[in-house]
Amino acid sequence: MMTRPTVLVTRRWPAAVEAVLSERYDTVLNTCDVPLSPAEIRRALKTFDAVLPTVTDRLDAEALDVPDARTRILANFGYGYAHICEPAARQRGLTVTNTPDNPSECTADFAMMLLLMAGRRACEGERNLRAGNWSRWCPDHLIGTRVSGKTLGIIGFGNAGQELARRAYHGFGMRIVVQDEERIDPAILEQVDATQAKDVDDLLPLCDFVSLHCAEARSNEPLIGARRLNLMKADAFLINTARGDLVDEAALVHALIFETIGGAALDVFVREPRINADLLNCDNLVLLPHLGGATRENREAMGFRVLENLSDFFDGRDPRDRVI
The missing domain is CATH 3.40.50.720 (NAD(P)-binding Rossmann-like Domain)
Structure with a gap:
């Protein structure tokens, strides 16, 4: 039996999305829901095939300074991806996707x-x-x-x-x-x-x-x-x-x-x-505390859009929402 890809979810997502992620992949959830430090992100990049960040995760050049990274895709939960250092991601050969339409x-x-x-x-x-x-x-x-x-x-x-x-x-x-x-x-x-x-x-x-x-x-x-x-x-x-x-x-x-x-x-x-x-x-x-997209319908749609991008990537297709 083929080994399933390993996936880290950096923050808590809607339960319905986390359930499907866990069915499809060897998924680790951040149950404490605290943003990861640069050191924790570097460890994650060495450990998982995919890392699923949000805007609260600062994937700057320091965090992405992992020459021997195992991670091949950063499937971002959200429209913006300025928190991901584009030159560093390109240097590491990382694919980056976002969720552009749902909010x-x-x-x-x-x-x-x-x-x-x-x-x-x-x-x-x-x-x-x-x-x-x-x-x-x-x-x-x-x-x-x-x-x-x-x-x-x-x-x-x-x-x-x-x-x-x-x-x-x-x-x-x-x-x-x-x-x-x-x-x-x-x-x-x-x-x-x-x-x-x-x-x-x-x-x-x-x-x-x-x-x-x-x-x-x-x-x-x-x-x-x-x-x-x-x-x-x-x-x-x-x-x-x-x-x-x-x-x-x-x-x-x-x-x-x-x-x-x-x-x-x-x-x-x-x-x-x-x-x-x-x-x-x-x-x-x-x-107000960044609530613009905070509806159940929207958050679930964003999560399932990430799943579509992951499926494309691991099935050998170019993800529909690839930005890097």
């Missing part, structure tokens, strides 16, 4: 929720009520911003950005302005009566809400820093469900404290799970 609808739902929460001051209201500070209804209590009919700017018009545009346009009658590095098919823009801005600087002054859906900044500087925050309307809101390093958090704190923008909502952070303490002091900021 789009859930992320769009979540971004729309954050947009509404920020505009209508939902978190402030809940904190007010839970603290026992709500004494009566009055006409000027926690006045928010109407969402319907406002202009939404979407930076990064891939699957998640397009899904958000559909929700905002068809559900709330919002005007849609988008920006993307690529020229967008006019037929796609027409579905939500959207216009494509030339660049981010052109988009920002037009919008009441700005939602980030791009994979990463094209330079070492954050996409949204002090200069671009100053281009936004004084009552506009910034929403980020994409990547923490797209936003200069110190500049955002300054804009929120001095109210040069209306507010913001963040689901991702530069050094998560550590949060910039100054962010916690901004009342006009919605903070």
Whole structure:
């Protein structure tokens, strides 16, 4: 009987996915659910045929410095793979896959929720009520911003950005302005009566809400820093469900404290799970712990997509979601 491939799962995954992994492969689960250290990752690369990481695993050049690695594939659970050092992976001849499509609808739902929460001051209201500070209804209590009919700017018009545009346009009658590095098919823009801005600087002054859906900044500087925050309307809101390093958090704190923008909502952070303490002091900021794709349906779909990539690889086919 042929020996089954050995597989390490670096974090806890949905039980249904872990069960199928254990049926198909000699699988080791990280039952303590703590991210692996570089030394533990190096040991894993010497021990297992496949390692299944997530964004919480830093597979940098140090962690991948294993000349005699047994691992041949890093089957990543998630869309982003910037936590995997591409030059080191290529040097070791590692195949790297991701799960590119599954989170789009859930992320769009979540971004729309954050947009509404920020505009209508939902978190402030809940904190007010839970603290026992709500004494009566009055006409000027926690006045928010109407969402319907406002202009939404979407930076990064891939699957998640397009899904958000559909929700905002068809559900709330919002005007849609988008920006993307690529020229967008006019037929796609027409579905939500959207216009494509030339660049981010052109988009920002037009919008009441700005939602980030791009994979990463094209330079070492954050996409949204002090200069671009100053281009936004004084009552506009910034929403980020994409990547923490797209936003200069110190500049955002300054804009929120001095109210040069209306507010913001963040689901991702530069050094998560550590949060910039100054962010916690901004009342006009919605903070959530990276929950954009956190639905049972989505997490299971992501896990089973990893299984498809593993099956392709071990059966001698090029995995459908190969990125390296």
